[in-house]
Amino acid sequence: MKNPFKYGTIVKDDYFTDRVEELQIIHRTLESDNHLVLISPRRFGKSSLVARAVKESGRPCLSLNLQNVINEDDFASKILRELFHLFPLERVRHFMSHFRIVPTISANPITNGIDVSFQPSVNSMVILEDAMALLEKISQSGKQRLIVVFDEFQEVMAIRKVLDKQLRSIMQDQQHLNYILLGSQESMMTEIFERKKSPFYHFGRLMHLDKIPYEDFLKYISDRLPVDLQLSTAIAKEILSFSNQHPYYTQLLSSQVWELLTYDKIEADVVNQAIKQIVQTHDLDYERLWLNFNRTDRQVLQSISKGMNPLRNRQVASSTSFSSIKRLMKVGYVIRTKEYDVEDPFFKEWILNCGT
Ligand SMILES: Nc1ncnc2c1ncn2[C@@H]1O[C@H](COP(=O)(O)OP(=O)(O)OP(=O)(O)O)[C@@H](O)[C@H]1O
Numbered sequence: 001m002k003n004p005f006k007y008g009t010i011v012k013d014d015y016f017t018d019r020v021e022e023l024q025i026i027h028r029t030l031e032s033d034n035h036l037v038l039i040s041p042r043r044f045g046k047s048s049l050v051a052r053a054v055k056e057s058g059r060p061c062l063s064l065n066l067q068n069v070i071n072e073d074d075f076a077s078k079i080l081r082e083l084f085h086l087f088p089l090e091r092v093r094h095f096m097s098h099f100r101i102v103p104t105i106s107a108n109p110i111t112n113g114i115d116v117s118f119q120p121s122v123n124s125m126v127i128l129e130d131a132m133a134l135l136e137k138i139s140q141s142g143k144q145r146l147i148v149v150f151d152e153f154q155e156v157m158a159i160r161k162v163l164d165k166q167l168r169s170i171m172q173d174q175q176h177l178n179y180i181l182l183g184s185q186e187s188m189m190t191e192i193f194e195r196k197k198s199p200f201y202h203f204g205r206l207m208h209l210d211k212i213p214y215e216d217f218l219k220y221i222s223d224r225l226p227v228d229l230q231l232s233t234a235i236a237k238e239i240l241s242f243s244n245q246h247p248y249y250t251q252l253l254s255s256q257v258w259e260l261l262t263y264d265k266i267e268a269d270v271v272n273q274a275i276k277q278i279v280q281t282h283d284l285d286y287e288r289l290w291l292n293f294n295r296t297d298r299q300v301l302q303s304i305s306k307g308m309n310p311l312r313n314r315q316v317a318s319s320t321s322f323s324s325i326k327r328l329m330k331v332g333y334v335i336r337t338k339e340y341d342v343e344d345p346f347f348k349e350w351i352l353n354c355g356t
């Protein structure tokens with residue numbers, strides 16, 4: 001029997017639920033000349049949602065994660081490599097005649113793909129400009145417009161400080177592409193797309209992805225548990241109350257519960273048992289993490305875990321707590337939807353039991 005819950009990678013087909021309105025908005029944007037900016041905390045389902053929308057559109061799509069890009073040459077090489085993957089070699093080569101610096105292109109017998117590299121150059125931006133221009137040319141020449149997805153887009157600033165400005169000046173003149181820019185560092189993404197002085201201010205339609213709606217997730221889980229409807233609904237409610245509808249952690253816990261029900265035939269207190277097992281698996285990581293936090297961070301995390309407002313903690317000045325929250329949010333340990341919450345509910349559980 002196959003576990004019907006999946007966590008950690010992109011979910012599609014039967015594993016994918018809801019996001020009906022979001023899909024509609026993405027489709028409308030892709031049918032227009034506009035671009036989309038999609039922001040959410042980590043593991044809320046951005047990649048899964050975009051993958052589904054792209055698949056439904058039936059259009060070619062080039063996707064790059066900027067977290068894996070080292071510099072402009074590497075950015076350009078990766079664009080080219082993806083294009084060779086998407087389109088016939090000859091077609092891409094045909095449109096490369098404008099390249100001011102010619103790359104070395106070779107077949108990689110191990111990956112069965114194509115490797116692209118540039119001689120170290122004095123002006124890497126020229127290489128990237130040409131690669132970006134190639135996207136537009138290929139798209140314009142095809143029957144269907146190309147969709148270009150840049151994941152973890154906030155990393156553009158880490159590649160080089162002024163790269164945002166330069167990219168924007170290229171992208172704003174392109175007429176035959178739809179860009180989807182994703183990011184999970186909310187503060188940086190908001191800074192890039194909502195700050196008036198930023199080059200990407202009002203670049204595209206801004207969408208903040210939320211958790212999966214309660215009723216939908218409830219049905220999704222209870223339909224998949226190997227017990228009668230009454231029990232499965234009760235268990236699904238317990239799961240959601242712990243995971244707070246977080247897409248990834250809900251799937252992770254449901255998967256563990258399913259295993260206990262299916263293989264170990266445990267029904268009594270099954271959700272708590274599953275939670276304990278998962279926390280135990282991560283015990284060492286959590287401890288190491290905890291030891292690396294400073295005193296204020298720990299106090300803030302403890303308050304949030306107990307469901308208290310960390311800014312009202314009388315032992316710490318609220319300005320100190322606030323900088324700690326900002327820091328913890330930036331690195332993803334704390335998220336804010338309706339209120340502040342510890343991102344990982346299993347870590348929260350660990351903090352409540354062991355974090356002193
Ligand atoms: N629509 C969905 N239906 C069911 N589960 C989902 C859905 N979207 C996401 N998930 C769950 O969340 C996990 C993370 O999804 P995904 O990788 O798409 O998120 P992400 O926001 O791109 O994450 P990251 O920040 O790591 O890039 C999935 O493996 C799955 O368990």
Ligand SMILES: [Mg+2]
Pocket residue numbers: 046047048151
């Ligand atoms: Mg992703």
